[in-house]
Amino acid sequence: MTVTDTDLGTDPSIARDSVASALEQDRVESHLNPPPSYDLADHPVPTGREEVWRFTPLKRLRGILDGEASDKQLRREASLPEGVTLTEITAEQARELGELAPNDRPSALAVANAGGAVLLDVPAELEATEPVVVTLTGKSADDLVWGHVVVRLGRFSKATVVLRHAGSARYAATTTVVVGDGAELNMVSLQDWDDDAVHLGRDAIRVGRDASVKHTSVSFGGDVVRMHANVEYDGPGGEAELLGLYFADAGQHLEHRLFADHNQPRTKSNVVYKGALQGQGARTVWIGNVLIRKVAEGIETYEENRNLVLTDGCQADSVPNLEIETGEIEGAGHASATARFDDEQLFYLRSRGVSDAEARRLVLHGFFNDLIRKVGIPSLEEQLTDTVEAELAKNVLDGLAPVGGAQ
Amino acid sequence: MSELVIKDLQVSVDTEDGPKEILKGVTLTIGSGETHAIMGPNGSGKSTLAYSIAGHPKYTITGGTVTLDGEDVLAMSVDERARAGMFLAMQYPVEVPGVSVSNFLRTAKTAIDGEAPKLRTWVKDVNGALERLNLDPTFGTRSVNEGFSGGEKKRHEIAQLELLDPKVAILDETDSGLDIDALKVVSDGVNRFREKEGKGVLLITHYTRILRYIKPDHVHVFVAGRVAASGGPELAEELEAEGYDKYLKAAAV
Ligand SMILES: Nc1ncnc2c1ncn2[C@@H]1O[C@H](COP(=O)(O)OP(=O)(O)O)[C@@H](O)[C@H]1O
Ligand SMILES: [Mg+2]
Numbered sequence: 001m002t003v004t005d006t007d008l009g010t011d012p013s014i015a016r017d018s019v020a021s022a023l024e025q026d027r028v029e030s031h032l033n034p035p036p037s038y039d040l041a042d043h044p045v046p047t048g049r050e051e052v053w054r055f056t057p058l059k060r061l062r063g064i065l066d067g068e069a070s071d072k073q074l075r076r077e078a079s080l081p082e083g084v085t086l087t088e089i090t091a092e093q094a095r096e097l098g099e100l101a102p103n104d105r106p107s108a109l110a111v112a113n114a115g116g117a118v119l120l121d122v123p124a125e126l127e128a129t130e131p132v133v134v135t136l137t138g139k140s141a142d143d144l145v146w147g148h149v150v151v152r153l154g155r156f157s158k159a160t161v162v163l164r165h166a167g168s169a170r171y172a173a174t175t176t177v178v179v180g181d182g183a184e185l186n187m188v189s190l191q192d193w194d195d196d197a198v199h200l201g202r203d204a205i206r207v208g209r210d211a212s213v214k215h216t217s218v219s220f221g222g223d224v225v226r227m228h229a230n231v232e233y234d235g236p237g238g239e240a241e242l243l244g245l246y247f248a249d250a251g252q253h254l255e256h257r258l259f260a261d262h263n264q265p266r267t268k269s270n271v272v273y274k275g276a277l278q279g280q281g282a283r284t285v286w287i288g289n290v291l292i293r294k295v296a297e298g299i300e301t302y303e304e305n306r307n308l309v310l311t312d313g314c315q316a317d318s319v320p321n322l323e324i325e326t327g328e329i330e331g332a333g334h335a336s337a338t339a340r341f342d343d344e345q346l347f348y349l350r351s352r353g354v355s356d357a358e359a360r361r362l363v364l365h366g367f368f369n370d371l372i373r374k375v376g377i378p379s380l381e382e383q384l385t386d387t388v389e390a391e392l393a394k395n396v397l398d399g400l401a402p403v404g405g406a407q
Numbered sequence: 408m409s410e411l412v413i414k415d416l417q418v419s420v421d422t423e424d425g426p427k428e429i430l431k432g433v434t435l436t437i438g439s440g441e442t443h444a445i446m447g448p449n450g451s452g453k454s455t456l457a458y459s460i461a462g463h464p465k466y467t468i469t470g471g472t473v474t475l476d477g478e479d480v481l482a483m484s485v486d487e488r489a490r491a492g493m494f495l496a497m498q499y500p501v502e503v504p505g506v507s508v509s510n511f512l513r514t515a516k517t518a519i520d521g522e523a524p525k526l527r528t529w530v531k532d533v534n535g536a537l538e539r540l541n542l543d544p545t546f547g548t549r550s551v552n553e554g555f556s557g558g559e560k561k562r563h564e565i566a567q568l569e570l571l572d573p574k575v576a577i578l579d580e581t582d583s584g585l586d587i588d589a590l591k592v593v594s595d596g597v598n599r600f601r602e603k604e605g606k607g608v609l610l611i612t613h614y615t616r617i618l619r620y621i622k623p624d625h626v627h628v629f630v631a632g633r634v635a636a637s638g639g640p641e642l643a644e645e646l647e648a649e650g651y652d653k654y655l656k657a658a659a660v
Binding site for chain 1 (some may be wrong): 461462463464465484485486489490495497500502503504505506510511514515518519540550567571588626
């Protein structure tokens with residue numbers, strides 16, 4: 001079990017931020033997240049020592065961060081409920097729609113190089129009955145692809161959006177999600193890549209007044225996948241539920257970085273990420289940053305990350321960080337745990353005749369089950385359950401030596 | 408027909424100071440259709456006996472044998488023992504978050520029988536077992552043992568006993584922590600099992616109370632990792648009146 005608290009007392013950058021926030025409320029930046037900017041000069045090529053890059057295997061990004069121009073695209077298939085549109089817009093239009101400026105080099109490069117954006121538009125008050133499903137498929141890991149997406153939900157609209165990534169590419173993308181006042185969005189980003197894909201993604205979400213957003217990041221495939229989910233609020237009363245599910249196999253690097261910026265009072269964030277790891281060199285990283293600004297009185301936040309390590313040779317990093325600038329909050333907490341299969345659970349199941357492999361399958365199923373149900377998209381539920389079991393079947397059921405009480 | 412034979416069983420656990428011997432030679436035969444009660448003070452090794460027979464990895468068998476109908480139980484894996492007809496109702500049943508009771512029961516039944524149960528009769532059987540144990544029909548949707556009350560955990564163990572229908576059941580303090588109503592419900596469940604042909608029961612308990620509802624054929628006093636005395640139901644009455652003092656003093660010498 002590792003629980004990391006940000007030490008408010010000794011970090012000089014926090015002290016500086018606090019002074020700045022007293023002077024100029026809107027400009028205060030979290031020391032955990034670089035300031036947003038479209039200017040590439042503000043996002044130099046990382047060396048790997050930077051706080052935000054130190055977990056990422058830069059070499060395996062295969063030159064994405066050099067930022068070469070490329071006109072390669074992912075093939076796009078969309079199933080759109082009536083009234084929902086998917087159109088191409090310019091980068092300027094994307095800004096005017098209120099997108100969040102890039103906060104790291106890949107997202108800044110994506111805006112600079114994509115040559116325009118795709119807008120998924122859900123008009124005000126439309127309640128989409130069917131989910132929007134957009135599948136993006138890459139041809140080859142040799143293709144460098146830049147992606148720039150805006151999802152807009154008009155006031156009081158309601159929609160479910162599934163964005164599925166498949167095939168292979170070296171893909172860097174930024175997606176802004178602007179959720180209008182009182183709107184309700186359920187969005188899933190599914191990283192279902194082939195083994196050699198590299199994906200650097202950022203989903204930046206603006207939650208309108210009294211709006212609610214559920215965002216789920218699901219990462220199964222790819223060689224390196226590094227996803228940001230950022231949330232900030234346009235008014236009081238907004239709620240964000242940030243969920244994540246990942247399963248890393250041998251040699252895979254799956255990284256998920258959260259940033260919930262409580263910049264408005266009476267807002268909520270609830271983060272639950274769960275992951276499993278198996279095989280030599282399987283690596284996961286989870287960074288959960290929450291900033292509670294001075295104005296953000298009466299907010300509630302909770303973040304949780306759980307990892308289940310299925311075999312030897314895996315590494316799961318899990319770092320929750322909480323920066324608190326006001327004492328007037330409803331609640332703030334976090335939990336982080338990385339564990340192996342529990343011998344007592346396996347014994348209990350096996351004492352009922354269930355084989356070792358089947359017992360492990362059940363425990364893993366149980367580990368993800370609550371989360372999969374929380375995603376709240378019935379058509380996806382079964383698919384996620386099946387994928388989890390297929391992943392498990394790859395190794396553990398094949399007799400790759402599991403850890404813990406096998407005998 | 409079922410006969411569980413335990414001969415000179417010696418068991419130790421690993422501690423920080425090296426292995427610690429807990430069972431110091433236990434010999435017992437549970438004949439076909441017999442119910443044996445094992446009574447003993449806390450820490451005497453009752454759960455160690457139960458867990459060792461079931462194959463818990465924490466315990467090391469250092470000597471002796473256990474056979475079920477002549478088959479070497481100690482050579483079997485944990486799940487093989489269950490499939491051979493052993494069942495352990497645990498003193499502290501384990502939570503399995505996210506796995507529903509109905510999924511768990513179906514998976515266990517399929518494993519024990521070697522084939523999936525017929526859906527129609529199975530649903531009826533499960534609902535019947537839950538109802539007889541006074542468990543709500545929605546019980547099947549809850550996660551195994553998660554958030555169960557003490558009584559619900561024990562009743563769930565006995566529901567499994569009914570559904571999995573083993574040859575020999577070891578019940579480790581199934582009576583502990585139950586109020587009188589729950590104790591009757593649980594005892595009725597155990598008695599229904601005993602009425603079936605040839606079933607063996609090893610009833611481990613700290614108190615004599617449950618023996619008013621489940622009448623044992625044999626009673627054993629268990630002290631300091633050994634059977635200190637064996638007798639009929641009258642031995643339980645003696646323990647009720649006099650407690651374990653006499654046996655504890657004898658063991659301390
Ligand atoms: N891991 C362990 N390390 C040290 N002692 C243990 C361990 N597990 C069990 N014991 C000891 O073994 C003895 C028997 O325990 P147990 O079988 O649970 O007794 P009972 O069920 O009769 O109360 C106790 O003295 C207990 O402290
Ligand atoms: Mg005990």
